[in-house]
Every structure is written in C-alpha cells, then in structure tokens.
Amino acid sequence: MLRWEIKKLTRNVWNIPIITSVICLWGIMLYFSTQARFWYILGSLALGFIILFISTRLFILDEEEKVSEVILTTKYGRWNLLFQRVMTAGIYTTGIVILFLFIQVIGVLLFNRNEIDVHELLTVHFLKGCLLVWGGSVLFSVFTACLCTIFKSHGVTAILSGILFGMTYILRGNLLQQYSFEWFLEKGLFSYLIRGENGLFEPQWVVIIVWYVFLMVSMITITIIIQFRRHEI
C-alpha cells in the first residue's frame, strides 16, 4: 500500500516544475551573491509549497476522485490506511529534503568562488541546520495532513496553513516580546524550523519543543476523534 501511495505523490505533475524552479533560482542566487542562504527563503518556501500542494493532496484525492466510499472498505483496515498515508507524507517529505540538500550542496560546490575549505563550508555554514529542517518539514506535513483530513478540503488546508506559514516571512516577530502571540506565530508554525540555521541559536528551545509536542499531539488527537465520529477509522 505504501508503495502505491508514494507513487501517487511522485507522479504529481507539479514536482518537476517546482524542483526545476528551485534549481534555477538557487543557481541565480549563488551567481549574484556569495552570502546566499538556501533554507532562509528559497528552500523553506519551496518545501512548504510542496508539502501544501503535493503531499497534502494525498489526503483529499479519494474525495476528489469520488472513490472515498470504496477506499474506506479497504481490507487492510481504515486505521492502517490513515497510518500508511501519514507515513507516506513523511517519507515523501524526507525525500524532498534530501533532494534539496543535494541541490544546495551541488550549488555550493559549483559556485565556491572564494576558495573556502569545502568541509568547513558544508558543515559550518550550510548543513548545520539540516536536521532541524527535516524535523520541521515532517511535522508540517503531518500537521497539514491532519488539517486536510479534518476539513476534507484541500483549499481550506492550503489557506489555513499557507497564510500562517507564509505570513512569518513578511511579518517578522524576532524583536517582539517573548512568548507573546506574535512570538508563537513567528516561531511556532513550522517555518521557523524549516528555515534551519536560525533555530540553532534559539535560547528558548525547551518552550519551543513543548509547544510543538502540544500542537502535534492536539492535532493528531482531534483528527482521530473526528475520523472516529465519521466512522472513517
């Protein structure tokens, strides 16, 4: 089942244009600037975009193709179906993160005009936040999957997650009071994690971890309750 679900995502027609755009824009950024940071805007936004419009679609595809009633009679069980789909979203997101890391590294190696030590360049400047990026993106994909399952609408999920995720790039709350509403909006809605390297210097790590655990546990619990009430698990 997992293989089929992954196939559905990898065969999406938007994969190639988005990845090609990322490669081109990263090349342009590196060509024009030696200070370019991959995850700060380009990588994190592209990843958010892919999660919102490709990975999340898996959870609404049955509705769109009007086969949800048939799919719910699966002999493997509805719990298994939900679990496998969440797993698929996580695996697909991991694959995209690895691909983006590869694009980032290749770009850095090709445009290393200042002859900086490659090992230092990769470990200190570029790859230091990759674990954070991976964690943030997998959490975001599970979050959007839960939202999509709750609302049964790709549009609603895209609007809710898209506005909250995207606004942090424009309304920056770095200088705002700690633990205020704006602070949570800036740091508590995944884009902060996906931007990677910023998070490494975060002094309030414990609060952030507690917040994300709370957010994810609540989201998953609500999804399960709603699915249960709809007799979908």
Next chain:
Amino acid sequence: MSLIKLGFMEGKKLFSQREIYIALFLCTVLFVMGLDAIGEPDVPLLFWRKLADVIPYVGFWFIAILIVVGVARCLPFEQEQGMSELLLTYKKGRLTLLVVKQIVILMYCVSIVLYFYGIAVFVFTMDYDLTGLFAQVKENPNLYFYANLEWTYAELMIYEFGYIVLASYIFALFIVLLSLFIKRSVFIMMIGGSIFAAGELFDKFIIKYIGTMELGYYLTTIYDYMFNGMLSFRYLNYFGPFSTNEVYGLFLFIAFLLFGMNLFLGRWQRHVAMGD
C-alpha cells in the same frame, strides 16, 4: 432569469464559500496586529493619516489574499460541481454569465476594501481623535504615496478608496483570466498567490542581494508596475511618472482590457467545448 437575479445567485455562490471566512478570520487577526505595529507619538490628524497609510502599509496584503481565495473558485465552481456541460446549454449564453460573474467580483472587491477600512476605523477610533476630516492633507501628510497636499482628508480617502478598489479589481480580473486556463481552484489559488507572494518576497528580501545591479533596477520596475505595485500604491510614488488622475485613467483602461479579454477567451473556450 433576469440579470439582477442571476447576479444575486452568483453573489450568493461567491459569498457562501467557507474558505473566504476562514481567510477573513486569519487576515483580520493579522491585520489588527499590523495596525498595532504602526506606533506614533500623538500629533494632530493622526487618525486620518493612519487611516490613509494603513492600506499601502499592510492592508494590501490581506486584500490580495482575500481576492485570491474568493475569486479562484468563482469560475471553476461549476466544473468542480460537475455541471460544466449543463452550463453550456444555458439559455442566455456563457458570455452573459461571465459578464455577471465579473460584476459580482467587483462587488466582492468593494466589500473587502470596505471591510478592512471598517476594521481600521474601529481600531483607530479607540486610540485617536476623529476630528479633522476636512482639514488639508498638508497639515500632516500621509507617508506612503503622493497625494495633492491641497486636498482635504475627505478627498484623499475617497481617492484612495477608488484607487484600491480599482487595483484590487484588476488583480481579481487577472485571477479570472488564470481560471479560464486552469480548471482546479486550488491550483489557481496556488499560482495567483505565488505570483503575489513572489513580488513581496522580492521587495522584502531579494532586492537586498541584487539592489545595486542593473538586474535589480529592472526587477524593481517590474514590481512597481505589476499587481504588487498597483496594490501597494507604487504608481503614486513621489517621483513616479503618473499624476493622480492619470493613474485612475490607466487603471480603468487596464480593467476594461482585462474584462474584455476574459469575455473573449470565455467565448472562445465555449466554442472549443462545443466543438464548433
């Protein structure tokens, strides 16, 4: 069915989308947060100056978001409900329907703009003195775009309202144009939103890297005269080429052009669908 009734039904379809209300809630929260960020010492006419500055400062983002969310589903609605073939048999023709839809979209733009001005008035009333509507702008000029300093704030607000309605309508017509080619509303939302977001990201971040290069100059010009520039009042820059009246004329021309183009393409697509 009369045209007014058709317009009413189309309006009902547009305003019954739950996506709009979800986006409206989020945008209202973020907009009010944005209003708080404009901190100023107490000076005369602050209420009217802040009201004039609020849309070019942050309001246009939320107007753009709501336009993308609302208009993206306006045309594909019938397709998504599986009744596009039935629509081809509509007695008054697809052209009439498209005209009505585009007029309803204009009403939608007016409502959104009024809503955000309403929120701003409500928030500012709590903090500032409302007097000075008929005072001249030069007593405490607005900051984000050029306006005739001899105008009163009443004239300025009427001008600004008309400007932002026209600018948002042009953006909405562009989304309609996109939806003539893309059949799924989520993808229209995605592409329309990305076009706007890319402009904002360019203005906020990318320009810092390439601002001194020739490429930066060209891209800034594109930003200034595309949808982002329209909605953020860049057409009325202090050193811009257009006067206040010329901008109105230009916007009306662009709006008519897009309106006509959408009708033409809509009619052409009908013929393609019918196979004649």
